[in-house]
Amino acid sequence: MSVKMNLHPFLNDGVELQLEIEGKTVGECLNNVIKRYPAMEKKLFAKKGELKGYVEIMVNSKSAYPNELIHPVNNDDVVSVLVFLAGG
DSSP: OEEEEEEOGGGGTTOOEEEEEEOSBHHHHHHHHHHHOTTHHHHHEEETTEEOTTEEEEETTEEOTTSGGGOBOOTTOEEEEEEOOOOO
């Protein structure tokens, strides 16, 4: 199953990524992204199976919280990985 995934620039050295990625759940899709871009794992996950607090997952513009990683995705869904940033 192929979904469109948009990744916030913070996750990829300031460059926004738009990928076609395979997976049946958000977690499977993220694991496949990490296979391509291993450095993203430290920015996405606090520990195995737990997203960092500043990461928000949207599926078709709706929050996947609180069970983001097991949230099912369908062919042609759009998954956006957002990062909450603070500062001034």
